[in-house]
Every structure is written in structure tokens, then in C-alpha cells.
Amino acid sequence: MTQERVAEEGADRDGADEDGADEDGADEDGADEHLIREAEKIAVALGRMFPGLCEVVLHDLRHPDHAIRAIENNLSGRQVGDSATELGLARIADPQYPSVIQNYPNQFPDGRPAKSTSIGIKNAAGEYIAALCLNLDVSVLSPVTLALSNLVATDTEHRDRPLETLRDRTARELRRAVETRAAERAATPRSLSREDKKALVRQLQRDGYFDSRDAAQTIADLLGVSRATVYNYAK
Numbered sequence: 385m386t387q388e389r390v391a392e393e394g395a396d397r398d399g400a401d402e403d404g405a406d407e408d409g410a411d412e413d414g415a416d417e418h419l420i421r422e423a424e425k426i427a428v429a430l431g432r433m434f435p436g437l438c439e440v441v442l443h444d445l446r447h448p449d450h451a452i453r454a455i456e457n458n459l460s461g462r463q464v465g466d467s468a469t470e471l472g473l474a475r476i477a478d479p480q481y482p483s484v485i486q487n488y489p490n491q492f493p494d495g496r497p498a499k500s501t502s503i504g505i506k507n508a509a510g511e512y513i514a515a516l517c518l519n520l521d522v523s524v525l526s527p528v529t530l531a532l533s534n535l536v537a538t539d540t541e542h543r544d545r546p547l548e549t550l551r552d553r554t555a556r557e558l559r560r561a562v563e564t565r566a567a568e569r570a571a572t573p574r575s576l577s578r579e580d581k582k583a584l585v586r587q588l589q590r591d592g593y594f595d596s597r598d599a600a601q602t603i604a605d606l607l608g609v610s611r612a613t614v615y616n617y618a619k
Contacts, residue, residue: 416513420444423505423514424454430518431456439498439519443472445512453514459521460492468515475504475512496523555602558593562606574608581607585617594618 424442431440439459443451451468468476475481483504490500498519505514565584566573576584585603593599604611 412507412509416446416507419505419507420453420514423516427454427516428456434520437521437524439521441517441519443468443515443517445472445476445514448473448476459496459498459519461494469517471502471517472515475515479506479510479512481512490519492519492521496521497526498522554596555598558588558596558599558602559606561588561591561593562603573606576607581609582617585614589618 420442427440427442431438434440435457438457440454440456441452441460441462442454444453445451445468448468450465451472452462452464452466455462455464471485481504483506484501486501488500488502490498492498499522500520501518503516504512505516507513562573562584565587566576566580569576569580571580573584584607588594588599588603593603600611600614604614607614609617
């Protein structure tokens with residue numbers, strides 16, 4: 385084989401290797417682009433689920449100088465084509481940077497407080513190619529939180545001992561209470577020991593059952609003792 389022929393075959397092989405490398409690179413770029421387009425669908429869907437409340441931004445970290453690929457519920461005033469944030473640059477520099485940073489405090493340019501979550505997206509090679517960021521406007525929720533806190537607040541003066549208990553004080557409720565407490569001791573009301581009957585009567589008194597009419601007689605009938613005994617137990 386002539387030297388010229390050997391040279392030609394070598395050149396052909398080199399050209400084939402370069403073509404293969406170009407094809408591999410094109411395949412990777414295509415896969416990355418497909419991944420980002422799928423993430424863009426998620427960004428749009430999330431934003432439209434929380435209109436006016438949560439800004440959703442998709443960053444294309446392959447192009448940090450004009451990284452913002454999509455922005456829904458624009459609360460920060462940024463635009464598609466704006467640059468990556470510090471988190472995006474940190475992910476580009478370090479593939480080991482945390483993939484999810486959740487619920488960290490943030491702030492919009494006009495000073496409104498925000499709660500943010502940043503999710504890094506890697507390709508098959510383990511490189512960060514995108515980031516999906518959610519920025520919740522908590523200033524909208526703060527007045528609601530304050531209103532609810534005021535609504536459920538109670539006077540501290542009577543927290544230790546309620547002024548009343550909101551329950552039925554009829555004989556039926558009293559009977560149920562006595563039978564329940566007896567069942568806790570694996571007994572019927574009448575079969576309780578003297579000490580257990582005394583403890584039960586005192587508990588009923590603490591729970592306010594003696595405030596109802598004829599409560600002492602009802603308890604006496606249930607326990608099989610006299611009304612005077614019930615009053616003695618309650619002392």
C-alpha cells in the first residue's frame with residue numbers, strides 16, 4: 385500500500401472520529417434542551433396554580449448571562465433573558481452544590497418579604513443545566529395570619545381554669561360520664577370500691593356536674609349509695 389493511500393485512510397478515520405464527537409455533543413445538547421423544555425412546562429403550571437402569590441422562575445444555567453428562560457407571576461420585575469442569580473452561579477461552579485434549598489428567607493426588590501425554594505436540575509452527565517425557583521410573597525399572607533391570631537386569641541386571665549364547660553348537663557350525660565369512668569376501672573358503677581366511688585364523685589365535682597339540678601341524687605342512684613354519702617364523698 386502506498387504512503388499516499390495510508391495517509392488518506394488515516395485522514396478518513398480522523399474525520400469519522402470528529403464526526404462522531406460532533407454527533408455525541410449534539411445528542412447531549414438535544415437531551416439537555418428537552419429536559420429544560422419539560423421543566424418549563426412545570427414552571428408555567430405551578431405559576432398558574434398560584435396566581436399573584438408565587439413567582440416561578442426557570443433558569444437555563446447553560447447561559448448564565450441570560451439565564452431566565454421562563455417567569456410566571458412576575459413579582460420581582462425580572463424578565464426573560466435576565467442573568468442568573470448567585471445560587472445559579474454557585475451551581476454552575478460546583479456540581480456538588482445542594483440540589484434543593486428549601487424555604488429560605490428572601491426579599492423582592494421593593495422590600496416585600498418572600499419565602500423561596502430553589503431546585504437544581506442536572507443532566508445525565510451530572511452537570512447543573514437549569515434551576516427551578518419558587519418565590520412566595522408572604523406579605524400577602526401576613527395580614528391574614530395576624531387576623532387569625534387575633535381571632536383565636538383568648539383572655540389570659542382565665543386560661544388556667546375555664547369559667548364554664550360547654551357540655552350537656554342532663555342526666556343522660558351524667559350517666560354516661562359515670563359509666564365511662566367505671567369502665568376505665570373494669571367495673572360497673574355499683575361494683576366500684578368505696579375509694580373508687582369517692583374518687584369518681586370528686587372528679588365529677590371538678591368537672592362541674594354538681595352544678596346541674598338533682599345531680600347528687602342521680603349519682604347516688606348510679607353508685608347505689610345515699611345522697612348524703614355522695615355529698616360526703618365530695619368533701
